[in-house]
Amino acid sequence: MAWQGVIGLEVHAQLRTRSKIFCACPTTFGAAPNAHTCPVCLGHPGALPVLNERAVRLAVVAGLALDCAIATRSRFDRKNYFYPDLPKGYQITQVTAPLCTGGHLDVATAAGVVRGRIHHIHLEEDAGKSIHDASPAGTLVDLNRAGTPLIEIVGEPDLRSADDAVAWLRELRAILRHTGVCDGNMEEGSLRCDANVSVHRPNAPFGTRCEIKNLNSFRAVRDAIAHEIERQQAVIDAGGVVLQQTRLWDAERSRTLPMRSKEEAHDYRYFPEPDLLPLHVAPELVAELRAALPELPAARRARWSAAWGVPAAAAAVLCDEPVRADAFERALGAGPAADLAAAFALFVTGQVQAAHQRSARTDADVDAALPVLLDVCARWVQGRLTNKMLADVLQSAFGGDAALGAELERALAQVGAVVTDAGALAPTVDAVLAEHADQAARYRAGHTPVLGFFVGQVMRRLGGRGDAQAVQRLLQQRLDQ
């Protein structure tokens, strides 16, 4: 029987607060090194941490959105280790009594619904940033990120393939974004993922697991897990044993490398954080936050499907990002025609996304242009724009310098109207038929596929602006005369 992968993800998500978790320094990304530091996040002796209320609320919201139990009493612990970007010499985290426990996240996959349970979610502070290769003087340390509020979401080993893991992480990100907990930006490190991977034969006990670190894109998550499952299978097939290790994903060479083994594993000497009292979360606050939970992406997709028939794949792409999903709903307005909503979803995730990816335009620019794009889509669906005209409009508008909405209006005006009138089409049709009398004879001799050739010729002369059906009708009429 085949080997099966067993995967559990540990996800660090940066909470969307204005200030750090234990001090008032700003959390803005991209500031000059150490601009956002103070005695608390620099770890100066005597400085005391004061917990950010919003960080607690966001962590509770994450727990509620993932069906966790919220602890009315939790506490903080110190995790002790030495590294230059950890100025206090310990990280404040929650080990023994985390804020949220239990919970689960279901994702739809090709093989059906996969439930990935959640062991717990805890609050903790981020470390600073070490830059190893920028200076000959040594390692540079920037503590702007030190003290940034994080939640760590610890998943149970319930996932069975790299694709399941990516689907689970993608759904988790969509939920964290919809609830405003985290911006989900993996490039800036707002969302980071480690994967625990082992292999086993179905129904046999789990094998020894390796933890893979440094997975900072969906692609890295998929590739690293797939690679690690193969590596462990190969080790076992060759008669070896998998060692419990922490491994680092090397994206450039597509392989995982050992970082440290269990024997060298850090001994963190956890103990309760004496500078912080236990965290009490009032049941009233939990009830308030539960009542205020927004519609989650799964519910939103289901609503789109039921009300508008939006295909699942398009809905999933649009609901990845709540800002985009909101803009989509706003553009459609209160009562959209059901057929147009589905077509618009496919249009936005198809042609528009392709044009967007080839351009340098921002998401916000495209989101703002959705009402005009809806107009473009309607014209195309109704046959007032041909495929060629649509492609021209998108290419011209996305390539322009002004806001996309304005560029689309301009391109629509420029491309003009589709030519459907037989009288307007006749001169071109007749000219083409006259030029290709031999082909016309073939058609009349029964070789009807030649019609396609004629349609193509006419459309080319009309710059793609002819209505294909009208052209075909007129051609047939003339040829059958």
Added chain:
Amino acid sequence: MIPMEYLSIDSVLHGPFQAPSQASTADRVAHVARLARIELRPEEAAMLGHDLDRILAYVEELRAVDTDAVEPMIHAGDRGLVLRQDVERDGLGAAMATAGAPATEGGAFVVPRVIG
């Protein structure tokens, strides 16, 4: 997830030792000193070992008490944590933050090379 043996006193009692019960006081002191990155002279190690033995003996004494029916106490005070509003304020700034550093570059602390 955190292996339970790394929690609190268990780390000192068991550490990475093959047979925890047979770990000598000297082993335990050396283990903790390594984790804390401190260098101990032999007489210091002996003194700390003496203290550690007494502390561990006291802990053993506490362990003998049956606490099955007792709710674990997180903190001596029952008051909850006081929280602060999420309002940002300028910090010290890079110049003051790094004023006491032996070496800086472009506002960053320079430390001995960690890897590479």
